[in-house]
Amino acid sequence: MAELHELSALEQAAAVRSRTVSPVELVDHHLDRISRLDGLLHAFVTLTPELAREQAKEAEQAVMGTPAEELPPLHGVPTAIKDLSITRDAPTAFGSGALVGFRSPLDADVVTALRRAGLISLGKTATPEFGLTAHSATDLGAEPRTPWNLGYSAGGSSGGAGSAVAGGLVPIAQGSDAGGSIRIPASVCGLVGMKPSWGRESSGPTPPDPAQLAVRGVLTRTVRDTAAGLDALVAYKSGGLAPLPRPAGSYLAEADRDPGRLRIGRFTAAPNGAAVDPECVRAVDVATELLVAAGHVVEEIETPSGPALTELFVKVWALKAAGAPVPAGKESLLRPVTRMLRERGAGISGVEAFALLAAMQGQARAVIDRTAGYDLVLCPTLALPPRPEGWFTESGDPAEEFERTMQFVAFTPLQNVTGQPAMSLPAHWTPEGLPVGVQLVGRVGDEATLISVAAQVEAGSGWAARRADLPEH
Helix, strand or coil: CCHHHCCCCHHHHHHHHHHCCHHHHHHHHHHHHHHHHHHHCCCCECCCHHHHHHHHHHHHHHHHHHHHHHCCCCCCCCCEEEEECCCCCCCCCCCCHHHHHCCCCCHHHHHHHHHHCCCEEEEEEECCCHCCCCCCCCCCCCCCCCCCCCEEEEEEEEHHHHHHHCCCCCEEEEECCCCCCHHHHHHHCCEEEEEECCEECCCCCCCCCCCCCCCEEEEEEEEEHHHHHHHHHHHHCCCCCCCCCCCCCCCHHHHCCCCCCEEEEEEECCCCCCCCCCHHHHHHHHHHHHHCCCCEEECCCCCCCCCCCCCHHHHHHHHHHHHCCCCCHHHHHHHHHHHHHHHHHCCCCHHHHHHHHHHHHHHHHHHHHCCCCEEEEEEEEECCCCCCCCCCCCCCCCCHHHHHHHCCCCHHHHHHHHHHEEEEEEEEEECCCCEEEEEEEEEECCCCHHHHHHHHHHEEEEEEECCCCCCCC
């Protein structure tokens, strides 16, 4: 029989509804794993065990007094919240020493949505300062590790979330993605990580992102769990001023739908010109074979953008850093890379910023036009396999640290700029046993097709059953 932590989020929810297991048992089981394994993984920055157990008892009472079909879809299942998402019941430091101890009077909409779906948060997961880098090392704790090799980084900025799910500390965890921050840890932790379309889910109650880059989602071990997570987010509140059309049913139902024979374009050259590791190209080859076996047509295409878009993105990223909510007098507590980016952003005038955003949106339009003839696009998630712990920061030079970030994430910012939905799927493991993901990219607003095809790839690959071999302390 499978251990509780080996069950998917939907399998855990089904067990709760059938009264095979109680929410209290699930929460206690996962808290026990955290107590034994998080010293190796470094996924959590804050734990809320008392609150989680209290909510689990309430969830257990609801099971006893509510028909199973009326329970929320993920009722009683443990989760975790990224430290960039504000929460009333736990501090939110945004990965920064300048904001240690900050407590919000409000919950982020994503937190409310997941709670309404029945999920119980066990705490907050690690993220780099303001989510600005592709690793999750901070001044608040050790860098989160991928469970596939504890000497390697879990990526970022949702690195703690990726480490927690891959390590079986929770079956589903909240993440956010403004330049790849869900898809990066998904790739290096062997998980499913989807960035929804811009405007699909709500960023409230915090101010919206004027660059229209950041979205919120979940990291999971299966496509079905990811679809259920998206259902939870959109059921609570839409994210767009002009709501995006949704499927007639649920996103979860799309995982069981045959999408028909589709035309898929693929490219493997990095938009920013970075060298792409052969293992990352091999992952695309593996995914291509699976897609063709499922009946789709896969065609080689030119990389739909070039270094000009990356240069615009980097400048806008500096603007985002400059706008981070740093309390007065605490600038000296920031990490060197954060201070560097904020200085760059502060040097951009309002007129130039306006022009940068317009130019970036113009580039996005061109990319969408170039790929409009394809139902989906396939490419690497990252230009490099997982990086050793400390690789990003080993030089001590913040400029080099950020340069390595952009080398690593050569593919992921493109979809944030265009607003397209994109999903990283496990596709390949290196000879050393490290996971390498691939990206499927959909048309704006079409998460449904993305989920349907991703479910086919998952079914044809068998990777959903693979587990990292962690030492059981």
